[in-house]
Amino acid sequence: MAAKSVAVVDYGMGNIDSVCRAIRECRHVPVVTNRPEDFRAAAAIILPGVGAFGDGMANLRRNALDQSLTEEVAAGCPTLGICLGMQLLADVGTENGETPGLGWIPGRVARLRPIEAGERIPHVGWNEVLQQGDCPLYAGIPSGKDFYFVHSYHFVVENPKHAVGATPYCGGFVSVVQRDNVFGAQFHPEKSQEAGMRFLANFLDL
Amino acid sequence: MLKLRMIPTLLYRDYGLVKGVAFDSWRHVGSLIQAVRVYNLRDVDELIFLDIAATREGHGPDFMLVDDFADDCRMPLTVGGGVRTAADVARLLAVGADKVAVNTAAVETEGLIGDIARRFGSQCVVVSIDFRLHDGGRREVFTCSGTRSTGIDPVHLARRAEELGAGEILLTSIDRDGTMEGYDIEAIRQVSDAVSIPVIASGGAGAYKHMLAAVTEGGASAVAAASIFHFTEQTPVEAKRYIGAHGVPVRL
Numbered sequence: 285m286a287a288k289s290v291a292v293v294d295y296g297m298g299n300i301d302s303v304c305r306a307i308r309e310c311r312h313v314p315v316v317t318n319r320p321e322d323f324r325a326a327a328a329i330i331l332p333g334v335g336a337f338g339d340g341m342a343n344l345r346r347n348a349l350d351q352s353l354t355e356e357v358a359a360g361c362p363t364l365g366i367c368l369g370m371q372l373l374a375d376v377g378t379e380n381g382e383t384p385g386l387g388w389i390p391g392r393v394a395r396l397r398p399i400e401a402g403e404r405i406p407h408v409g410w411n412e413v414l415q416q417g418d419c420p421l422y423a424g425i426p427s428g429k430d431f432y433f434v435h436s437y438h439f440v441v442e443n444p445k446h447a448v449g450a451t452p453y454c455g456g457f458v459s460v461v462q463r464d465n466v467f468g469a470q471f472h473p474e475k476s477q478e479a480g481m482r483f484l485a486n487f488l489d490l
Numbered sequence: 491m492l493k494l495r496m497i498p499t500l501l502y503r504d505y506g507l508v509k510g511v512a513f514d515s516w517r518h519v520g521s522l523i524q525a526v527r528v529y530n531l532r533d534v535d536e537l538i539f540l541d542i543a544a545t546r547e548g549h550g551p552d553f554m555l556v557d558d559f560a561d562d563c564r565m566p567l568t569v570g571g572g573v574r575t576a577a578d579v580a581r582l583l584a585v586g587a588d589k590v591a592v593n594t595a596a597v598e599t600e601g602l603i604g605d606i607a608r609r610f611g612s613q614c615v616v617v618s619i620d621f622r623l624h625d626g627g628r629r630e631v632f633t634c635s636g637t638r639s640t641g642i643d644p645v646h647l648a649r650r651a652e653e654l655g656a657g658e659i660l661l662t663s664i665d666r667d668g669t670m671e672g673y674d675i676e677a678i679r680q681v682s683d684a685v686s687i688p689v690i691a692s693g694g695a696g697a698y699k700h701m702l703a704a705v706t707e708g709g710a711s712a713v714a715a716a717s718i719f720h721f722t723e724q725t726p727v728e729a730k731r732y733i734g735a736h737g738v739p740v741r742l
Contacts, residue, residue: 298610301586305561334583335611368611403492404688404711406613406657410493410535410741430493430741432536432566434588434613436657453492475566475588477533 288312291326295343298334306474310485320352333368337377362490370468389463390442399455406436419448421486429479431471491739495535495712503543511668513636536566544572560586593618594633607655617651618660652685663693670696678708698732
């Protein structure tokens with residue numbers, strides 16, 4: 285398969301290097317960018333991100349990045365949000381007060397609340413992703429495989445059909461979302477070794 | 491189920507991997523990059539990298555070096571040593587660190603932990619607490635690679651760090667470090683009871699049963715170790731098999 289140009293959205297939120305390394309390992313070409321013409325030219329878009337919801341959205345609104353991304357998503361470009369990037373797909377975030385999100389997948393982002401004894405926040409480490417529905421990003425990955433998480437907030441979907449993966453912590457939270465060509469993973473595929481690389485490769489092969 | 495994390499700690503100065511006893515008697519134990527490659531092949535859960543000379547020698551993190559080894563890491567990594575400002579954190583994250591460990595500056599720089607947590611999120615702030623056990627049972631935090639006494643109780647510092655927004659505590663017993671005689675379980679228990687963020691046990695692991703005790707008796711969410719992996723035939727995966735056989739969820 286020919287190498288694809290993959291836009292990695294550069295909006296000042298964290299670890300872009302490891303996402304790019306993972307894309308190169310999948311034999312595609314990462315383009316770290318905040319320019320609308322690059323989004324248009326890309327075969328896929330990845331919205332990475334580490335940090336706070338409010339800062340993330342403020343950075344996306346600067347130079348109207350949110351608008352140009354929304355146009356590409358509406359045009360059908362496969363798009364994957366990772367960690368904070370997944371949370372930004374929601375309608376609203378609740379970290380340090382309410383902030384409107386990108387609104388591509390209906391829902392809100394809320395803080396994890398421990399349910400069982402011994403559950404600590406942030407949720408840090410390797411935990412299972414139980415697959416729901418038939419999301420194409422799971423090809424070749426068994427349900428229940430461990431992925432690496434590090435987060436304190438989670439995506440609460442409005443429409444259960446958009447929840448395609450769940451993880452057993454704090455009573456269970458949605459760890460993978462999908463609506464048409466828009467995908468989100470709460471875990472870090474780029475840090476989840478073999479299963480993570482397969483997940484990412486599946487996305488890039490769409 | 492969230493799995494116990496088994497975390498090899500890589501201490502370094504310049505490009506060399508080092509290990510000491512009680513934060514002293516450092517000896518060279520190999521090449522840093524080589525170690526990263528080996529741990530990559532072994533799919534370890536996470537790695538901690540600490541530059542032991544940065545603060546003591548008055549320089550900040552070596553960003554180019556971190557960039558070099560982070561490129562090789564297919565697992566999450568925490569980087570520490572010489573972190574003094576939020577700008578240091580921004581650069582470390584940019585070159586590939588997932589989390590940043592702050593030790594001396596967490597005590598000495600008012601407001602730093604809160605500032606990092608607000609800007610980059612709590613999940614990337616690991617407050618590293620090194621302590622010594624005094625005669626009579628009192629424990630005291632030491633900074634600057636264990637050379638500077640602070641008069642602060644580790645439990646107090648851990649609580650304060652959590653309030654300010656730390657996402658994890660890396661708790662290291664200086665007295666146990668490098669001895670392979672076992673973790674300071676009592677200290678781990680006290681700190682993990684005092685905070686609701688994850689605690690990483692560090693300092694003293696010499697056998698798999700020490701790691702198991704840090705979890706079952708100490709309440710640690712993760713165990714860090716160096717000497718046991720450098721100087722013995724014991725491995726992270728065998729450690730996890732042992733711990734898993736005793737009912738603690740692990741990733742194999």
